[in-house]
Amino acid sequence: MSVGSSDSDEEFQSYSERTLAIIKPEAYEDTEAIENQIRNHGFSILARREVHLTPEQAAELYRGHYGRQHFPHLVAQMSNGPIVALVLAARNCIQKWRNLMGPARVAEAQAYWPDSLRACYGRRTKYGDYFNALHGSKEHAEALREIHFFFPNMIVGPLLRHTQINDYIQKHLAPTLGPALAALARERPAEPILWLANYLHRNNPNEPEMGPPSHEIRDDYRCHTPVPSEI
Numbered sequence: 001m002s003v004g005s006s007d008s009d010e011e012f013q014s015y016s017e018r019t020l021a022i023i024k025p026e027a028y029e030d031t032e033a034i035e036n037q038i039r040n041h042g043f044s045i046l047a048r049r050e051v052h053l054t055p056e057q058a059a060e061l062y063r064g065h066y067g068r069q070h071f072p073h074l075v076a077q078m079s080n081g082p083i084v085a086l087v088l089a090a091r092n093c094i095q096k097w098r099n100l101m102g103p104a105r106v107a108e109a110q111a112y113w114p115d116s117l118r119a120c121y122g123r124r125t126k127y128g129d130y131f132n133a134l135h136g137s138k139e140h141a142e143a144l145r146e147i148h149f150f151f152p153n154m155i156v157g158p159l160l161r162h163t164q165i166n167d168y169i170q171k172h173l174a175p176t177l178g179p180a181l182a183a184l185a186r187e188r189p190a191e192p193i194l195w196l197a198n199y200l201h202r203n204n205p206n207e208p209e210m211g212p213p214s215h216e217i218r219d220d221y222r223c224h225t226p227v228p229s230e231i
Contacts, residue, residue: 017093018046018156020146022135025081027121034134037117038088041100047087047151055079061149064142077131085150094143097136106132176205 021038023031038045053061058078065071090096102109102116109119109132121133137143144156180199189195 016089017091017140018087018089018147019089019094019097019137019143020135020150021086021097023084023086024078024131024133024135025076025083026123026131027133028082028084030121030133031084034117034121035086038099041096042090043093043097044089045086046089047085047154049085050082050148051085051150053079054084061146068162087151087154092136098138100132101136104132160193167189174204176200179203 019185023034027034031110035045040054055075058075059066059071061076062078065074088097100117102118104118104184106118106124109116109122110124113119117134118132123131123133125131137146145158147154177200180196180203183199184192184196
């Protein structure tokens with residue numbers, strides 16, 4: 001579904017939502033089929049990466065589970081073979097992906113949500129339902145952390161509309177960049193890019209003003225050891 005000008009801001013924000021999906025080692029051989037299911041359900045795959053986590057990396061990824069009884073099994077499972085990390089985008093992406101995955105417990109998924117991905121690709125073992133084939137972020141903050149775990153330079157925030165971009169430029173960039181370009185045109189420096197960079201650095205409205213160097217601070221403002229009283 002395309003995002004038109006009639007969509008509300010809330011609809012646009014939810015449309016551009018992202019989440020992290022992981023195809024776990026036990027479902028690695030089914031990667032192509034799972035990715036086809038993902039696309040068929042209206043998700044866009046924005047980024048893809050195949051990795052084999054070390055136990056230390058798996059522990060860091062699932063640090064929110066630290067101290068729980070299943071934590072060692074989870075770390076061992078996630079570092080047992082290659083995984084596929086995917087960044088998905090869709091309207092209400094986080095909840096939509098969790099619905100498509102199904103319950104975390106494979107037995108529950110197979111009993112009550114037989115069409116879910118965990119029901120189809122998860123495995124029940126003597127160690128419990130830790131082999132549930134897939135992972136998905138629970139909420140936005142977790143999605144942000146987990147996406148950056150695999151894709152450190154990826155921009156996760158919602159994309160702005162064309163009109164929002166114009167408003168942002170007028171509000172945040174034009175007041176500083178406009179005078180800078182006008183000054184550049186007047187000065188016509190030999191190295192315009194360097195001159196502009198220095199100008200913007202000096203006139204950055206978000207840069208706090210520096211206090212005077214330490215040698216300029218008056219002596220009476222400095223801290224001194226008090227002179228003992230004399231009786």
